[in-house]
Amino acid sequence: MERIAERIKVLQVEDIAKDFGKTLRIGELEIALFRLKNGEFYAIENRCPHKGGVLVEGMVSGQYVFCPMHDWKIDVTDGKVQEPDHGCVKTYDVEVNGNDVFILLK
Amino acid sequence: MKKNRLVLIGNGMAGVKTIEEILKISKEKFEITIIGEEPHPNYNRILLSKVLQGDTTVEDITINDWSWYEENGIRLITNEKVEHICTADQTVTTNAGTVISYDELILATGSQPFILPIAGVDKEGVTTFRDIKDTDEMLKASKTYKKAAVIGGGLLGLEAARGLLNLGMQVSVIHLGKSLMDRQLDATAAELLKEELEKQGMRFLLEKNTTEILGGERVERLCFSDGEELECDLVVMAVGIRPNVELAQSTGLWVNRGIIVSDYLETNIPHIYAVGECVEHNHITYGLVAPLFEQAKILAKKICNVETTPYEGSVTFTQLKVSGVEVFSAGEFIEGDDKKALKVLDEQDGIYKKLVFRNNQLVGAVLFGDSQEGNRLFSLIKKQADISDTAKISILQPIGGDSGENLVASMAADELVCGCNGVSKGAIVQAIHEQGCTTVNQIKGCTSAGRSCGGCKSMVSDLLELTLGDSFDASAQKETMCSCTTLSRDEVVEAIKEKGLMHTREVMNVLNWNTSDGCSKCRPALNYYLGMVYPTEYEDENESRYVNERLHANIQKDGSFGVVPRMYGGVTSPDQLRKIADVAEKYNAKLLKVTGGQRIDIFGIEKEDLPKVWEELDMPSGYAYGKTLRTVKTCVGESFCRFGTQDSIGLGIALEKRLERVGTPHKFKMGVSACPRNCAESGIKDFGIVGVDGAWEMYVGGNGGTHLRSADLLGKVSTAEEVIEYASAYFQYYRETGIYMERTSKWLERIGFENIKVVIDDPKQRRELNERLNVALTVHDEPWKKIINSPKLRNELFEKVEVH
Numbered sequence: 001m002e003r004i005a006e007r008i009k010v011l012q013v014e015d016i017a018k019d020f021g022k023t024l025r026i027g028e029l030e031i032a033l034f035r036l037k038n039g040e041f042y043a044i045e046n047r048c049p050h051k052g053g054v055l056v057e058g059m060v061s062g063q064y065v066f067c068p069m070h071d072w073k074i075d076v077t078d079g080k081v082q083e084p085d086h087g088c089v090k091t092y093d094v095e096v097n098g099n100d101v102f103i104l105l106k
Numbered sequence: 107m108k109k110n111r112l113v114l115i116g117n118g119m120a121g122v123k124t125i126e127e128i129l130k131i132s133k134e135k136f137e138i139t140i141i142g143e144e145p146h147p148n149y150n151r152i153l154l155s156k157v158l159q160g161d162t163t164v165e166d167i168t169i170n171d172w173s174w175y176e177e178n179g180i181r182l183i184t185n186e187k188v189e190h191i192c193t194a195d196q197t198v199t200t201n202a203g204t205v206i207s208y209d210e211l212i213l214a215t216g217s218q219p220f221i222l223p224i225a226g227v228d229k230e231g232v233t234t235f236r237d238i239k240d241t242d243e244m245l246k247a248s249k250t251y252k253k254a255a256v257i258g259g260g261l262l263g264l265e266a267a268r269g270l271l272n273l274g275m276q277v278s279v280i281h282l283g284k285s286l287m288d289r290q291l292d293a294t295a296a297e298l299l300k301e302e303l304e305k306q307g308m309r310f311l312l313e314k315n316t317t318e319i320l321g322g323e324r325v326e327r328l329c330f331s332d333g334e335e336l337e338c339d340l341v342v343m344a345v346g347i348r349p350n351v352e353l354a355q356s357t358g359l360w361v362n363r364g365i366i367v368s369d370y371l372e373t374n375i376p377h378i379y380a381v382g383e384c385v386e387h388n389h390i391t392y393g394l395v396a397p398l399f400e401q402a403k404i405l406a407k408k409i410c411n412v413e414t415t416p417y418e419g420s421v422t423f424t425q426l427k428v429s430g431v432e433v434f435s436a437g438e439f440i441e442g443d444d445k446k447a448l449k450v451l452d453e454q455d456g457i458y459k460k461l462v463f464r465n466n467q468l469v470g471a472v473l474f475g476d477s478q479e480g481n482r483l484f485s486l487i488k489k490q491a492d493i494s495d496t497a498k499i500s501i502l503q504p505i506g507g508d509s510g511e512n513l514v515a516s517m518a519a520d521e522l523v524c525g526c527n528g529v530s531k532g533a534i535v536q537a538i539h540e541q542g543c544t545t546v547n548q549i550k551g552c553t554s555a556g557r558s559c560g561g562c563k564s565m566v567s568d569l570l571e572l573t574l575g576d577s578f579d580a581s582a583q584k585e586t587m588c589s590c591t592t593l594s595r596d597e598v599v600e601a602i603k604e605k606g607l608m609h610t611r612e613v614m615n616v617l618n619w620n621t622s623d624g625c626s627k628c629r630p631a632l633n634y635y636l637g638m639v640y641p642t643e644y645e646d647e648n649e650s651r652y653v654n655e656r657l658h659a660n661i662q663k664d665g666s667f668g669v670v671p672r673m674y675g676g677v678t679s680p681d682q683l684r685k686i687a688d689v690a691e692k693y694n695a696k697l698l699k700v701t702g703g704q705r706i707d708i709f710g711i712e713k714e715d716l717p718k719v720w721e722e723l724d725m726p727s728g729y730a731y732g733k734t735l736r737t738v739k740t741c742v743g744e745s746f747c748r749f750g751t752q753d754s755i756g757l758g759i760a761l762e763k764r765l766e767r768v769g770t771p772h773k774f775k776m777g778v779s780a781c782p783r784n785c786a787e788s789g790i791k792d793f794g795i796v797g798v799d800g801a802w803e804m805y806v807g808g809n810g811g812t813h814l815r816s817a818d819l820l821g822k823v824s825t826a827e828e829v830i831e832y833a834s835a836y837f838q839y840y841r842e843t844g845i846y847m848e849r850t851s852k853w854l855e856r857i858g859f860e861n862i863k864v865v866i867d868d869p870k871q872r873r874e875l876n877e878r879l880n881v882a883l884t885v886h887d888e889p890w891k892k893i894i895n896s897p898k899l900r901n902e903l904f905e906k907v908e909v910h
Contacts, residue, residue, distance in 0.1 A: 011907050053663070058653070059629065
C-alpha cells in the first residue's frame with residue numbers, strides 16, 4: 001500500500017504561466033512542474049531519459065513536453081516517451097488547493 | 107460627374123493600345139467611341155505574314171475581340187469611315203452620316219501601302235500586303251496561280267515572299283536597291299540573307315526598276331527599265347507605306363509626311379491628338395510597332411492628365427519573321443565617321459554579328475543566323491550603355507550563353523524580353539511570382555509580352571521554365587509543415603494572409619490541425635510566420651519559442667547557459683572586456699571562449715543568474731541563440747590593414763545595427779572583408795561582402811556549416827549605403843519567402859538564385875522590401891533590458907523553487 005511521505009507546498013498557481021514549466025529543487029531531487037493550457041499541473045523528473053536534458057525548458061504542447069536537447073516527446077501525465085523513441089520518466093502527483101500548489105512525494 | 111467623350115478614329119494597334127493604356131489609368135474617366143474602317147476588331151497586323159505563311163490563323167492574331175469592347179463599355183463602329191471633323195462643334199461625321207461629339211479626339215488613321223505610280227496597277231492579281239483582305243486575296247490566288255512577283259525586298263516583301271513560297275508558288279522578289287533590307291542590314295548581312303532565301307527557293311532580281319504591269323484583265327508580266335520582263339500572275343507590292351493624312355489635311359491639321367505632333371502627341375488643334383503610323387514626330391515617321399506603343403503610353407497619360415515624360419523619338423529594331431532565318435537589326439547599324447564596328451563572321455555556320463560603337467557606347471547592331479542576343483543588345487542600345495568595363499566580345503556571346511535557357515538566366519532584370527511592348531525580364535518574373543502566371547498566354551495577358559511580333563515567345567517560355575522549374579518540383583513533392591498538418595508552408599502562409607488568422611491556435615483550428623496543440627515544429631514556425639505577416643499586430647508567443655529564444659541565452663547540455671553580448675562588427679573595448687571578466691568571475695563561468703563569429707561567449711551561467719549577468723554586463727544581447735541576424739564578422743579594413751581598400755568595420759557595424767533582432771526563418775550570418783583576401787570569410791556567409799577598389803561585391807547563400815556552400819555573387823555596388831539597401835532587401839525577401847528552419851543556402855537553391863537576383867536588382871522591389879523591413883524593425887526591443895525591468899518575467903522564466 002502506498003503511503004504519502006510528504007506533501008510539499010511549492011508555489012502559487014500564478015507563479016507559472018500556462019504552457020510553461022518551473023524547476024523545483026527538493027533536496028537532491030530536481031522536478032519539472034508544468035502548468036498546461038487547460039490549467040492542470042503535472043510534475044515529472046527534470047531529466048530526459050535520452051541524454052539527461054532539462055525537460056523543464058522544453059516546449060509544452062497540450063499534455064506533451066518536447067525535450068530542448070533532441071526533441072524527444074514526453075507525455076507529462078504519465079511520463080511515457082512517445083514514438084518513435086522509447087522510455088519513461090518518473091512522475092509526481094500534484095495537488096492544487098485554492099491558490100497553492102503541492103507536490104506529493106511517496 | 108459627367109464623363110468626357112473620347113473618340114478614336116482608327117481601330118488599329120496604336121489607337122487601341124492608347125485606349126488600353128487609358129483604361130489602365132482610369133476606367134471611369136471617359137466615354138469611349140472607336141471608329142474603324144475594317145470590319146474586324148483590332149488585330150495584330152504584324153502577324154499577318156505568319157497567317158500567310160500558315161503558322162497561325164486570323165483568330166489567333168486578334169488582340170481585342172468583340173467582348174473586350176463590350177466589357178470596357180466601348181462603343182465600336184466598324185465599316186464606317188470618318189469623312190469630316192468639325193473642330194468648332196467638336197464632332198466627327200462618318201460616310202454613313204453618323205455624327206459623334208467629342209471632348210478629346212485621337213487620330214490613329216495608320217498608313218497605307220505605297221502603290222508605285224506605274225501603269226497596270228489596277229489589274230486583277232495586283233495586291234498590297236497590309237490587311238486581312240490582302241492576305242485572303244493572296245491565299246486565294248495561290249490556289250489557282252503559280253508565279254508570284256513581290257516588288258520590294260524589304261522586311262514586308264520578304265515576309266510576303268516566304269508566305270507565298272509556303273503556299274506552293276514560285277516567287278521572285280524584285281528590288282530596286284543593291285541589297286535586300288537595305289534600311290536594316292549592311293551588305294554582308296544582306297548577302298547572307300539572300301543566299302539563305304535562295305536556298306529556300308526564292309529568286310531575286312536586284313537593281314530592277316519596275317516600269318509597267320502588263321496583261322489582260324489579270325496581270326501577266328512585269329516590265330523593267332532595262333527592257334527585261336518577268337512573267338507572273340500575282341503581284342504583291344511591298345515598297346513601303348505612306349501615312350494616312352487626308353482626313354487630317356482636310357481638318358486643317360499641320361501635315362508634312364505624317365501628321366505633325368508635339369512631344370506629347372498633340373496636333374496643332376486643341377483636343378486633337380494623333381498617334382501611330384500616321385504621325386510625324388521630329389521629322390520621323392515610324393512603321394514599326396514598338397515606337398507606336400511608346401507613343402501610345404505617353405498619349406494615354408497626357409490625355410488622362412497624368413504626369414509623363416515627353417516622347418523623344420524611338421530607337422528601333424527589326425526582326426525578320428521568316429522561318430529558318432534569324433535576322434536582327436537595331437539602331438545605327440552602319441559604321442563610319444565616328445562609329446566603329448566589331449564584327450564576327452562565321453561562314454561555316456552562316457553566322458554574322460556586328461556591333462557598332464560610338465566611343466564606348468553601343469549604338470547599333472546587326473545579327474544574322476543567330477538573333478537570340480537581339481533583345482539584350484537592343485536594351486543595351488536603348489540604355490546607351492557604356493561598355494568600356496565589359497569585354498566587348500562577351501557582348502557578342504556571354505559565357506555559357508549559347509543555349510536559350512542560359513540566355514534568359516543571364517539576362518539582367520531590366521533587360522527587355524519583349525522589345526515591342528517594352529516588357530523586361532523582371533516584369534515577367536514578377537508576373538509569374540505575384541500573379542501566378544504559368545503559361546505564355548497568361549504572361550501575355552498580364553504583361554503584354556509577346557502580344558505584338560511574338561518573337562519573344564520562346565524567351566518567355568524559357569523564363570517560365572526557369573522560374574517555375576524549382577517551385578513546380580517543390581509542389582509536386584509537397585513538403586508539409588509538420589506531421590500535425592497536410593499543408594505546406596506556402597499554403598499555411600497563404601491562409602494566414604487570406605483568412606486574417608492572428609494566433610497560432612487559430613491557425614491550427616481553422617486549418618484543421620490533427621493535433622490539438624501542435625508540436626515543437628509547427629508552433630515556432632507558425633509564431634514566426636504570423637510575426638512576419640503581421641509585424642506590428644501580432645503578439646509574439648514566448649511559449650511557442652525554443653528555450654534559447656525564450657530565455658535569450660544558449661542552453662548547454664548540463665542545463666546551464668552561455669551568454670554572448672553584442673559586440674557590433676566584432677569590435678570591443680577595454681571597458682567591455684573588463685565587465686565580461688568581472689561577470690565571468692563573479693558568476694563562476696566555466697569557460698570563456700571567442701566564438702566563430704568574433705564574439706565572446708561566457709559559458710556555464712545558471713538560469714537564475716542570467717538577468718543579473720545581463721544587468722552587470724550592461725550590453726545588448728548578441729542574439730547568439732536567435733533565428734535572426736547573428737553576427738557581422740569583419741576584418742580590420744582600411745584603417746589598419748595595408749591591403750584594406752574599404753572601411754569594413756564601419757560597414758559591418760552599420761549592417762549589424764540595421765538588421766539586428768528582427769526574426770528570420772533561420773539564423774543569418776554576415777561578413778564584411780575589405781579586400782579579396784577575404785579575412786571575414788564572406789564567401790561562406792548568408793550575406794557576405796568583399797571590398798574591392800572603389801566598390802563592394804555582395805555574395806549570397808554561402809554556408810560554412812553542415813552543407814558547405816560557397817556564396818554566389820549577387821552584384822557589385824559602389825557605396826556602403828547601397829550595400830545596406832541590397833542586404834536589407836535580400837534579408838527581407840528571405841524573411842518573406844523562406845521556410846522556417848531553412849537556411850539561406852537551401853532557400854536560394856529552392857527559389858533559384860536568378861529569381862532572387864531579379865527581385866533584388868529591381869529598384870522598385872528593393873525599395874518596397876526595405877520599407878516592409880522598416881516596419882518589422884519597429885517592434886523589436888532589446889530583450890535583456892526588457893527582462894531585467896520586468897519582475898514578472900524574471901519570476902516566471904528564471905526563478906527556481908528550492909525546498910530544503
